[in-house]
Amino acid sequence: MVTAYLTNRILQSLLAGVALAMPAIPLSAQSFRDSVELEPVVVTASHSPKALKDAPVVTRLITLHDIKITDATNIQDMLTQEIPGLEFGFAMSQETSLNMSGFGGNAVLFLVDGERMAGETMDNVDYNRMNLDNVGRIEIVKGASSALYGSNAVGGVINIISRENLEPWTANVNTRYNFFGHEWRNGASFSFNTKKWNSQTSFQHTKIDPVDLPKPYSSEEIAIELLKKAQGLPYDESVLNDDSNLSRLYGQKSYNVKERLTWRATDNLTLIGRGGYFFRTSERDTYDYHFNGYSAGLKGRYAWDFARYLELSYAYDQYDKANFQPDGTRTHDHDYSNRQQVAHALYHHSFGKNSLILGADYMHDYLSTYQFADNTSHAQDNIDGYAQFDWNITERLNIVGSVRYDYFSASAQKAFTERLAVVYKFPWMTFRANYASGFRAPTLKEMYMHFDMGNMGYMLRGNPDLKPEKSHNFNIAIERTNRIRNSGFLDGRYNFTIMGYCNIFDKRITTIDGGTYEGMESALYWNEDGITVWGMDFSMGHIWDCGFSLKVNYSWMKETGKVYYSDFYQPRSHSMTWRVGYDHHFSRHYALDAALSGRYQGKPQSGRKDVDQGYTIWKLMLQHHVWHGLTVITAIDNLFNYKPKSYYYCSPLTTGTSFSVGLSVDLDKM
Amino acid sequence: MKIKSLMTMALAMMAFVVSMSSCGSDDDEPVVAVADQVVGSYTGTEVLTVMGEADESTETFEFTKGSDVSVDVNLPKYGEGMMTVPALPVKGIVLTKSGNTITGKLDKYEGTVKTADGTEKAYTVSDVTVIFSDKTVVVKFTQKYGNMPFAFEGQFTGTRK
Numbered sequence: 001m002v003t004a005y006l007t008n009r010i011l012q013s014l015l016a017g018v019a020l021a022m023p024a025i026p027l028s029a030q031s032f033r034d035s036v037e038l039e040p041v042v043v044t045a046s047h048s049p050k051a052l053k054d055a056p057v058v059t060r061l062i063t064l065h066d067i068k069i070t071d072a073t074n075i076q077d078m079l080t081q082e083i084p085g086l087e088f089g090f091a092m093s094q095e096t097s098l099n100m101s102g103f104g105g106n107a108v109l110f111l112v113d114g115e116r117m118a119g120e121t122m123d124n125v126d127y128n129r130m131n132l133d134n135v136g137r138i139e140i141v142k143g144a145s146s147a148l149y150g151s152n153a154v155g156g157v158i159n160i161i162s163r164e165n166l167e168p169w170t171a172n173v174n175t176r177y178n179f180f181g182h183e184w185r186n187g188a189s190f191s192f193n194t195k196k197w198n199s200q201t202s203f204q205h206t207k208i209d210p211v212d213l214p215k216p217y218s219s220e221e222i223a224i225e226l227l228k229k230a231q232g233l234p235y236d237e238s239v240l241n242d243d244s245n246l247s248r249l250y251g252q253k254s255y256n257v258k259e260r261l262t263w264r265a266t267d268n269l270t271l272i273g274r275g276g277y278f279f280r281t282s283e284r285d286t287y288d289y290h291f292n293g294y295s296a297g298l299k300g301r302y303a304w305d306f307a308r309y310l311e312l313s314y315a316y317d318q319y320d321k322a323n324f325q326p327d328g329t330r331t332h333d334h335d336y337s338n339r340q341q342v343a344h345a346l347y348h349h350s351f352g353k354n355s356l357i358l359g360a361d362y363m364h365d366y367l368s369t370y371q372f373a374d375n376t377s378h379a380q381d382n383i384d385g386y387a388q389f390d391w392n393i394t395e396r397l398n399i400v401g402s403v404r405y406d407y408f409s410a411s412a413q414k415a416f417t418e419r420l421a422v423v424y425k426f427p428w429m430t431f432r433a434n435y436a437s438g439f440r441a442p443t444l445k446e447m448y449m450h451f452d453m454g455n456m457g458y459m460l461r462g463n464p465d466l467k468p469e470k471s472h473n474f475n476i477a478i479e480r481t482n483r484i485r486n487s488g489f490l491d492g493r494y495n496f497t498i499m500g501y502c503n504i505f506d507k508r509i510t511t512i513d514g515g516t517y518e519g520m521e522s523a524l525y526w527n528e529d530g531i532t533v534w535g536m537d538f539s540m541g542h543i544w545d546c547g548f549s550l551k552v553n554y555s556w557m558k559e560t561g562k563v564y565y566s567d568f569y570q571p572r573s574h575s576m577t578w579r580v581g582y583d584h585h586f587s588r589h590y591a592l593d594a595a596l597s598g599r600y601q602g603k604p605q606s607g608r609k610d611v612d613q614g615y616t617i618w619k620l621m622l623q624h625h626v627w628h629g630l631t632v633i634t635a636i637d638n639l640f641n642y643k644p645k646s647y648y649y650c651s652p653l654t655t656g657t658s659f660s661v662g663l664s665v666d667l668d669k670m
Numbered sequence: 671m672k673i674k675s676l677m678t679m680a681l682a683m684m685a686f687v688v689s690m691s692s693c694g695s696d697d698d699e700p701v702v703a704v705a706d707q708v709v710g711s712y713t714g715t716e717v718l719t720v721m722g723e724a725d726e727s728t729e730t731f732e733f734t735k736g737s738d739v740s741v742d743v744n745l746p747k748y749g750e751g752m753m754t755v756p757a758l759p760v761k762g763i764v765l766t767k768s769g770n771t772i773t774g775k776l777d778k779y780e781g782t783v784k785t786a787d788g789t790e791k792a793y794t795v796s797d798v799t800v801i802f803s804d805k806t807v808v809v810k811f812t813q814k815y816g817n818m819p820f821a822f823e824g825q826f827t828g829t830r831k
Contacts, residue, residue: 092721092820219810220775222825223799226808230827242823245721247812567722610722648722 043114044139044159046400047148047357047388048348056390056400056421057145057434058477058499060539060553062138064163069581069595069621071176071635071662073185073206075110075130075138075160081597081619083140084575085537085555088127089650091568094250094282095122097649099569101142102533102559103155103505107440107469111149111159113274115297116363118340119319120445122568126319129278129293131256133187134202136163142537143473143501144438147402147419150361150384154438154471155503162260164198165191169668176633176662180655181208181249185662198262203255210251210283213647214655215244243610245567246647254280272299287323287331294318307350315342335375339366353392360385365444371460373450380410380444398423408441408468415439415468429480432499436473442466446509446525459522461514467507467527475501489546496540506530510564531561549581558605565606568649572614574602593623601652611648616640629669633662703738704765708772708802714828718748721820731809731826740764741774745795745813745824755815755822756783760795774800791816805830 040063045055052061062082072078076088076096085101098105105123109116110130117125138160145153169192176185189202217239228235258276265271278293299313321336346359361384368377386404393399402419419436442463449462477499484490507527514524535557543549554576565571579597586592598618604611618639624632637658644651716729729746736742741763748755759781763774776798782790798811809826 219797219799219812220773223801223808223810226810226825226827227801227803227806230806230808231803240825241724242719243722244823247821 040137042139043161044111044141044145044157046390047346047359048355048390053430053479053481054398054423056398056423056432057141057143057436058432058475058479058497058537060140060142062140064136067132067135067138069579069593069623070597070619071621071633071660072132074128074132075158076127078132078138079158081599082553082577084553084577084599085535085557085572087569087572087575087601087650089569090246090653091122091649094246096124096127097122097566097568098124099571100155101535101555101557102503102531102571104566104569106152106443107155107438107471107505109145109149109152109157111157113162114159115315116317116340116342117293117295117319118317118338119291119293119321119336120338126278126280126291126293128206128252128254128280128291129256129319130160131187131204131206131254133189133204133256134163134200134258134260135160137161142499143434143475143503144417144436144471145419146406146415146417146438147404147436148386148388150404150406150417151382151408151415151439151441151468154440154469154505162200164200164262166193166198167191167668168193171667172664173667174662174664176660178637178658178660180637180658180660181211181251183208183660196264198264200260201258203257205253205255207253208251211249211655213244213247213249214643215247216242216645242646243648244646245649246651249653251283252281253283254278268303270301270303272301273297287325289334290322290324292318292320309348311344311346311348313342313344315344316340317342334370336369336371337367338369340364355390357386357388357390359387367444369445371445371449371451373448378410378444378448380408382409382441383407396425406439406441410444410447411442411464411466411468413441413468415441429478432475432477432479434473434475434477438471438473440469440509442468442509442525449525452520457520459514459517459520460511461517461522461524463525466509466525469508469527470506470530472504473501475499489544491546492542492544494540494542497538499537501533501535501537503533503535504530505533528564529562531559531563534558534560547582547584549583550579551581552576552578565604565608570604570606570608570611570648570650572602573605574600576600589627591625593625595619595621597621604650612644612651615642615644615652617642617652617654627670629666631664631666633660633664635660635662703735704767704772705735705738705741707767708741708765708774708807709733709735710830712807712826712828712830714807714826716746717825719823719825729826729828731807731828733807736762739766741800743800743809745811748822754786756785756791758783758793758795758813758815760798760811763798763800770803772802774798774802 039051039053040061041049042052042055042059042061043049045057045059052059066082070078070081079086080088087099089097091097098108100108110125117129119126140158142156145157149157171190173188184207187204191200222239225235225239256278260274263271274297276295280291282289295317297313297315299311301309301311303309318339323331323334325331340363342361342363344361349356363382366377366379384404384406388402391399400421404417406415417437417439421434424431446466447462447464449460451460453460477497479497481495483493508530509525510528511523512526514522537555539553541551556574558573577599579595581595583593598616600616602614620636620639622634626632638654638656641657643656711730711732713730715726717724717726732744733741742759742761745758745760747757760779763776765772765774778796780794782792784790793815795811795813800807800809807828811824812821813824814821
């Protein structure tokens with residue numbers, strides 16, 4: 001035992017010595033390790049920077065290392081691999097839908113650096129706009145957060161935080177090829193940092209070819225069974241029943257360019273300007289969809305001292321959609337434009353260990369769409385004010401209370417939301433209890449839609465009398481983080497969190513049978529009775545000093561009440577993600593960062609038997625750091641070749657094992 | 671002897687010619703092209719499945735001759751009112767015969783069709799398999815019409831009138 005211990009210590013010392021002697025081949029896992037040791041700071045749970053361990057509400061943090069090792073292209077890829085209880089699916093027209101722990105996509109608020117995005121695809125923003133090339137971390141707060149973020153923060157907030165490099169300059173070019181859909185992803189980024197200026201520029205291009213999803217049976221096999229049936233011979237009925245919702249994934253291309261410029265004008269004043277342009281085409285059989293996104297913003301922050309600062313900002317975001325024929329002619333029958341202008345004011349004042357935040361926002365929301373009568377447009381204004389007090393009563397006890405008032409001009413609706421969070425730190429664990437209310441104001445589309453679905457004689461009708469959706473979220477959590485020393489192989493740092501929650505969700509906006517309208521059948525937007533979602537989230541991580549790491553996240557949820565099951569997603573009671581990692585310097589010129597990850601989705605809660613009855617998909621990632629600044633990335637996705645029998649809206653979009661290879665060059669490190 | 675031999679040879683030749691003639695009378699029956707064996711109207715049940723939802727109706731498929739070894743077919747009109755998908759011609763289904771069964775295959779056919787209001791719509795019919803056996807026909811096909819973002823999976827079983 002003692003010998004084994006000594007051997008282990010000597011081995012560790014040798015490895016440490018070797019590591020010190022190594023050239024500076026960076027391992028992204030090292031930044032992960034650093035972030036754990038240095039206790040990362042998060043902002044989403046309290047609208048101001050706070051150490052993760054002190055956050056008043058459980059915050060799931062996706063680090064830069066997580067982003068790099070998963071090799072995700074956009075937020076959809078990333079969340080799919082990391083967050084259990086979250087599932088993306090397809091709707092008609094292959095627009096993406098989302099379900100997170102029983103909440104639909106429009107109940108989850110996506111933010112980029114705290115700012116909303118305009119536009120929608122199926123039930124939320126265009127996830128392709130949120131590429132990860134310049135992202136530093138992602139913070140996820142499950143449950144309601146409307147007391148800080150207003151409408152849509154009913155089921156959770158996902159905040160994507162941009163990276164801010166502090167080196168004098170950095171430059172990176174990268175490319176990756178995936179055999180699935182012959183997908184190419186190419187990116188470049190550049191940053192510089194001086195005493196006064198900091199600039200971050202990024203560009204990304206993606207291209208994926210159409211993918212024909214395999215059918216369970218060929219047309220000939222089906223015809224043969226049909227003939228047997230017609231002739232009265234024994235036949236296989238299952239061959240004749242095709243439940244597939246999807247047969248072909250459309251190809252697409254995208255371009256995404258972003259710039260963020262920070263000017264530290266004085267010790268007190270910082271100005272941040274940003275701009276971005278996004279373009280995507282979805283290439284259909286008979287026409288193409290074109291999507292354009294434009295964003296710009298200016299933020300000023302004046303800090304009198306460490307205790308007081310004021311932030312004023314203006315943000316503009318526009319998202320347009322249009323259809324084009326193959327010859328390049330715009331059809332103008334699917335024109336859509338959503339423009340949002342937001343002005344924020346936030347004042348922060350610390351009183352010793354306590355702090356007060358006062359904020360107010362004004363948002364102008366404009367929507368012009370072919371789904372309105374006569375292609376007209378509608379607009380509405382949203383004004384809100386909020387306050388939060390962060391009260392550190394003792395070293396162990398912290399209470400955070402928030403209140404917010406929102407007013408929406410189009411519906412003349414008001415919403416008053418609040419949150420109370422209590423954190424108590426025992427010597428051996430942290431206890432959290434939280435109540436928060438949430439709301440979602442009816443959108444312009446839900447209020448004014450007047451749309452004959454695809455000229456098929458079926459009307460979708462808006463309802464100007466809709467009330468806001470409401471939610472009440474209660475959760476309690478325990479968390480423990482600790483370091484193990486002098487215990488041989490277990491030496492390292494671990495943490496685990498268990499959270500139980502209850503979400504009471506009422507006045508959900510959905511569609512009901514609208515009877516006959518203008519001679520057509522119709523559906524009408526309506527407030528429906530609510531549901532209650534019960535759930536439990538468990539997450540744990542262990543980072544061994546010897547280079548191994550393990551992360552496991554498990555989620556259980558159960559919906560009760562007037563539950564509706566959409567064809568587009570199938571909430572699952574049990575789901576899990578995991579990742580086993582290993583990083584090591586093997587020589588002066590070679591270091592490896594490896595990860596074996598997986599995700600499990602259990603049976604649909606609906607009891608439907610005709611959709612995927614649970615599946616597991618594994619992925620192996622290898623990042624080879626072969627020279628200064630040069631990294632070769634290889635991945636095998638769907639390692640064990642899972643193939644859905646039929647492709648439903650909620651099926652994993654895989655045709656079996658696929659491979660990808662990429663190259664990333666940090667020019668500043670060469 | 672020589673004359674006898676010649677007579678024998680002449681008889682043998684006559685017999686050969688007669689026998690060949692009798693064989694020839696069979697071959698002279700008109701050859702029916704494989705397409706001609708299957709053209710006609712077939713009435714039966716069509717099942718159209720859209721994104722997993724099936725709809726069944728009684729329809730007539732009209733097969734016409736394209737060439738000796740190919741047929742064309744009109745996929746019948748579907749739906750009513752503004753949801754109508756007009757009849758869609760599909761041309762060039764290549765036939766092969768094996769025993770009593772004639773199988774037709776076509777990978778893809780692209781065409782345009784005018785709707786009731788005169789608008790021209792593009793459509794694609796793919797993965798077509800047709801099997802004729804006696805008076806029965808079965809058809810499997812995939813059709814995509816206009817800007818509809820989804821495909822119809824079609825099955826048809828019919829008998830010739």
